[in-house]
Amino acid sequence: MRLVAGLAAAALSGVAAGSSSQPSSADVYIFPSSSAWQSSPGAETPRIPKEIARHILLQRTSRQRYGSDLRDIPSSIDTDAAVGHIARFGKGPTPLFTHSEKTDPAQLVVLLEGAAPEQSSRAREKLAQHAAFAISDPPSATANSNLMALFRNLGVSTSRQCDLPAAINPFDTDCWTGPSSVVKYDLRTSPTTLDSLFDSLARIDKFVTDGDLELTLVVLPESSRSSKLHHWSAAAAGAGSGSDLRRRDDSEMVISEHGDGTGASPTVKPAAASSSAPARRPKSIPQCFATLSACMAQTNSCSGHGECVNKYAVGGGNSSTAAGAGAAPAASCFVCACKASVVEGGDSSAARTQGRRTVHWGGNMCQKEDVSVQFWLFAGFTVAAVGAVSFAIGLLFGVGEEPLPGVIGAGVSRSK
Numbered sequence: 001m002r003l004v005a006g007l008a009a010a011a012l013s014g015v016a017a018g019s020s021s022q023p024s025s026a027d028v029y030i031f032p033s034s035s036a037w038q039s040s041p042g043a044e045t046p047r048i049p050k051e052i053a054r055h056i057l058l059q060r061t062s063r064q065r066y067g068s069d070l071r072d073i074p075s076s077i078d079t080d081a082a083v084g085h086i087a088r089f090g091k092g093p094t095p096l097f098t099h100s101e102k103t104d105p106a107q108l109v110v111l112l113e114g115a116a117p118e119q120s121s122r123a124r125e126k127l128a129q130h131a132a133f134a135i136s137d138p139p140s141a142t143a144n145s146n147l148m149a150l151f152r153n154l155g156v157s158t159s160r161q162c163d164l165p166a167a168i169n170p171f172d173t174d175c176w177t178g179p180s181s182v183v184k185y186d187l188r189t190s191p192t193t194l195d196s197l198f199d200s201l202a203r204i205d206k207f208v209t210d211g212d213l214e215l216t217l218v219v220l221p222e223s224s225r226s227s228k229l230h231h232w233s234a235a236a237a238g239a240g241s242g243s244d245l246r247r248r249d250d251s252e253m254v255i256s257e258h259g260d261g262t263g264a265s266p267t268v269k270p271a272a273a274s275s276s277a278p279a280r281r282p283k284s285i286p287q288c289f290a291t292l293s294a295c296m297a298q299t300n301s302c303s304g305h306g307e308c309v310n311k312y313a314v315g316g317g318n319s320s321t322a323a324g325a326g327a328a329p330a331a332s333c334f335v336c337a338c339k340a341s342v343v344e345g346g347d348s349s350a351a352r353t354q355g356r357r358t359v360h361w362g363g364n365m366c367q368k369e370d371v372s373v374q375f376w377l378f379a380g381f382t383v384a385a386v387g388a389v390s391f392a393i394g395l396l397f398g399v400g401e402e403p404l405p406g407v408i409g410a411g412v413s414r415s416k
Helices: 002-021 050-061 079-089 117-126 141-153 192-199 201-209 292-298 349-354 372-400 406-411
Strands: 026-031 106-115 131-135 180-186 213-221 253-256 267-270 306-310 334-338 341-343 357-359
Touching: 026 117, 026 201, 050 079, 050 106, 050 131, 050 141, 050 180, 050 213, 079 131, 106 117, 106 141, 106 192, 117 192, 117 213, 141 180, 192 201, 201 213, 292 306, 292 334
Parallel strands: 106 180, 106 213
Antiparallel strands: 026 131, 026 213, 253 267, 306 334, 341 357
């Protein structure tokens, strides 16, 4: 009998230890600036997978209208439910047929790592009316760092030197460099951050009520720090798991021109091509790259028509400032600086008559030929010609409408 009791106690303790090792859910609170979405008192908080939560955070912080590509979400998740959650908790659409000069509210995402159970309970008590949803499978601290790097690559402000009272102020130019910002704090190393958040609730409500700010707060439990989930996206976690994932297409369509001096037509080649892969929509190029190597790799060295430079560097910067290590300074934004190229005439008679010509390039990868000068010349000549013809016709009509002189009128008058 004692043996059975001992085995039962050991089994129960093993189950309890196993359940305690599983990370609890992460709570997400949203402070909306309008009544488009508000938490219903007493309503059950939905539990959402981390992949959908990632799409919601990206949609809220996107500089442009974000189009969710749900191919990186596991097939076990219902697509209609995922779209419904993104539409409900994401950034509200801009109303049509409005001419208001009021800009969209700034979007702030705050990630609080390492929340102890008592801290999570205090947050649920203080922020009950702002409870939005819970992340059922919060990933590890490594995944959070990778998510912050993704935000930086997308051009979202991710200042690491701003405390919470300064980060919630959308008019603070030291912490905000754009319409959205993402900050991350570790409650284990900075336990006073949560108290600072509670003390700043009045200021947050003021910014939110005035339509200047929308806040999304993610409270990640301490148990998730050592989670085995090292990615927020299922596509990155299961790159070799087979057909369970609807993966995002990572291929880039870049344009390069062979430097043989023959004026050959540009060739389009994918960065990661597969002859058997179906044709897919090319991936968009971000406005800023965090490092020089990322800019050169994802733009194929600006399609061979320019170079990657740091536009925030003194004097415009150049590609040699970070060559070798590929590391960028704290405030870096590597973009393509397009250069003109001289194209020689070919062997054909038509090409020989053209001779040498200078081609200007544009676009975020220098992949488009700049024809703005030709367009304005053609448009200006057309407008001038139409104006001259209209003026001449107006003069002819004006001459025809003038009355005849009196002497001519008397000579042609009928006698009685």
